[in-house]
Amino acid sequence: MPELPEVETVLQSLLPILQGKTVNSVKINHPQVIGWPESPLTFARELTGLIFRDGHRRGKFLIFQMSGERRLIFHLRMTGQLFYQEGFVSPAPHTHLILVLSGGGAVNFKDTRRFGRAYLLRPGEEKEAGNLERLGPEPLDPDFSPNDFKDVLKKRSGRIKSLLLNQCFLAGLGNIYVDEILFRSSVHPETPASRLREEEMDRLYCNMRTILREAISGRGTTFRDYRDGTGQAGDFQGLLQVYGREGQNCPHCAEEIRRKKVAGRSSFFCPRCQKDDSYDPDSIGECK
Ligand SMILES: [Zn+2]
Structure with a gap:
């Protein structure tokens, strides 16, 4: 849990909201959920100011194409939730990462089991995002016969x-x-x-x-x-x-x-x- 259909649904529900918005600030409540860069402070500093351009799913990974040739990647693992909230709402328990966006809303990454991960990659850093580089074919790929x-x-x-x-x-x-x-x-x-x-x-x-x-x-x-x-x-x-x-x-x-x-x-x-x-x-x- 969540599997391909759930990750695809999260992507389809989030992407239209996030596209064009800027990450105004990053709050990390639990550094363990940051998979890359190694320093959570670097993650927060480098993500601040980037704009959500586009996104897609690969296996169970959510991949957001950001400005500045960066990719913001989430793996929800067992119990991870990634969701958008309008305006300021005090975060639910187990919210480990909050991205405050232009327009006042925020993306929350909540995970009771804390196995989920967020990665911020530069080009060439794909190997740092778990098994992303080693994934097999996509079952719904039209070319997969x-x-x-x-x-x-x-x-x-x-x-x-x-x-x-x-x-x-x-x-x-x-x-x-x-x-x-x-x-x-x-x-x-x-x-x-x-x-x-x-x-x-x-x-x-x-x-x-x-x-x-x-x-x-x-x-x-x-x-x-x-x-x-x-x-x-x-x-x-x-x-x-x-x-x-x-x-x-x-x-x-x-x-x-x-x-x-x-x-x-x-x-x-x-x-x-x-x-x-x-x-x-x-x-x-x-x-x-
Ligand atoms: Zn039967």
Whole structure:
């Protein structure tokens, strides 16, 4: 949490507000959240006076193009929230970074677990922003074809769930959407990638893109912490079919949904629809 759809929603809700605004001052309440430069004082001094020009998402990173050829990058990790507030509002607890903008509003970076990070990069400093430089392809990139997906899968060993969670393999997926993609594709989370059949890979590719687009349309999934750039919760949690639904009935076959640790993460799946080697073409998961 937050995954690709949530980060995309934060970006889409913040960017129109921030574009053209200047950072008038920077207040750092907890220096640990500054990932780069090493000195938080340098971060604050160099960010002050810069203007928000543009922005995009890469994997789970929010990347703002600033004036002066700088990029301001956020990774929200587990519980990070990045949101805009009009006028002066006394900051909520766990607000570690505040950017006061021209016009009087402010961008707040709040994070109860404090794993989130903010980076201010000059050109050539990409390697300082966590694993940004090592990210795999974007699942929604129009140039990322089913054959590209199959080619990278065929080269990998390991189980499909851990592979889909690996940001260097594919950028942006996390525990929630991987469980949903596997369920809709009738693929067991522990299936070795090398044993996936051609049609299973086709279904995974297609369901991955469909579910991510649906979740962006639903403005992301909120269980506890996730909010968009204006502080609003997402709507997609009601549309999840297996994630967080242990003990409930599978929406397809009514078998009880199970939870099991796979790749160190709680994994939700239907033991009947997602048998290791029993795909029924009349079952769920056909992707039109
Ligand atoms: Zn089922």
